[in-house]
Amino acid sequence: MGPVTIRTSNLDLSIAEQTHVLGLHEVARDGTRVSLAGVGGRPELTYVATDDENSLELLGLIARDGDALRTVRSRIEDEGLRIIRANPSTPGAPDGFSFVGPEGFAYEVMLRPGAGPAQPDGFGPKRYGHFNFHPENHRSTVEFLTTVLDFRISDTIGSGGSNGYFLRCNSEHHGIAVLRGQGTFHHHAWETQSLIDLAKLGDRLHDLGRELLWAPVRHGAGQNLACYYVEHTGAVVELYADMEHIYDDDRPPVEWSDGSVWWNEWSTTTGYLPSGFREYGIAPAAAH
Structure with missing residues (x-):
């Protein structure tokens, strides 16, 4: 990525x-x-x-x-x-x-960029890990990503992927999540090595008079722990840890039903997904 x-x-x-x-x-x-x-x-x-x-x-x-x-x-x-x-x-x-x-x-x-100056002090995520976007025709986007760019399907959401796919290009469970939507980019996601960092992110937002959009959550798809906030542009930012890794290129995709815990293993009740969560995001500039 x-x-x-x-x-x-x-x-x-x-x-x-x-x-x-x-x-x-x-x-x-x-x-x-x-x-x-x-x-x-x-x-x-x-x-x-x-x-x-x-x-x-x-x-x-x-x-x-x-x-x-x-x-x-x-x-x-x-x-x-x-x-x-x-x-x-x-x-x-x-x-x-x-x-x-x-x-x-x-x-x-x-080709991979050369390294610049490392973080001298303070705090920060280990690295950028994946993004999530919502094409209108998500199936054609997945076909492009898999046939032209060689991504592999890790998980499908809904019957036959009717609502989405999680794709990988390395051992990490997903580098791209493709969910059927309104043609927007939803979030960019960053890996941290400590679950404590998720709590510290919430504390920093609170100190600035802001709040987390959703947290904490254990996703079924990918198994990662995550928290989210909205950045100035309207895109969402995710900080995550403990992502599943897949080392078998031929592993069959895991199939999740729409009503399953692929969103959140810790809650399946009404409201387990914050209201309006998927309505955030920004449009692609090339489409303007």
């Missing part, structure tokens, strides 16, 4: 928020583009200042090597998808390109 790039109507606020709340630190700045990282120094989240409404610019993916990068680009060209940049926008990435995929969601495929 590579960096997420978000267009923000208030760059200073977005940077301050993720620095003081999530614990990221700045690793690169180029005019109106600022890249942030967790404890490590590789760019994992980039904000771009814009006068337009907040939107999603790019979803980043890391190619295994140069041969894999060339293979993906050839597949994208064969699919007739529009390439919007022939070189990487992510600082430190030695090679890469960007294209517009299904429903206007743009992707940047790159």
Whole structure:
């Protein structure tokens, strides 16, 4: 999984928020583009200042090597998808390109960026882990991700995946969650090594006069413990720990019914999912 790039109507606020709340630190700045990282120094989240409404610019993916990068680009060209940049926008990435995929969601495929300055002190998540988005035609998006980009299906939600899929590109249970929705990007998620960090995130939000959107929760799909808050742009941020890992590439997908505990193993009663939780999110900029 590579960096997420978000267009923000208030760059200073977005940077301050993720620095003081999530614990990221700045690793690169180029005019109106600022890249942030967790404890490590590789760019994992980039904000771009814009006068337009907040939107999603790019979803980043890391190619295994140069041969894999060339293979993906050839597949994208064969699919007739529009390439919007022939070189990487992510600082430190030695090679890469960007294209517009299904429903206007743009992707940047790159070779792994070099490491920048590590977190000198304070707090912060271990790394960026996954994202969740809500395409209108989620099945065609999953077909694209699995056939063109080689993601594997970990779990399906609803009969035959009628409501969603969890996909992986490494051993972690999911790098992308695809849930049927209104064509928006919902959240970016960050891994922490300590469950105590989930509580500390809630404390920091409280000190700022804010609150968690949902927490604590043990998801059935992925088995991770998680908490969520809403960032300035309208996208949601997740901090999680204890994610399931899958080491068998041929493991059959786990099938979850809509009424099961795939959302939350700790509560199946009415209201176990916060009202309006899935209504948050931002539209892809390439679709505008």
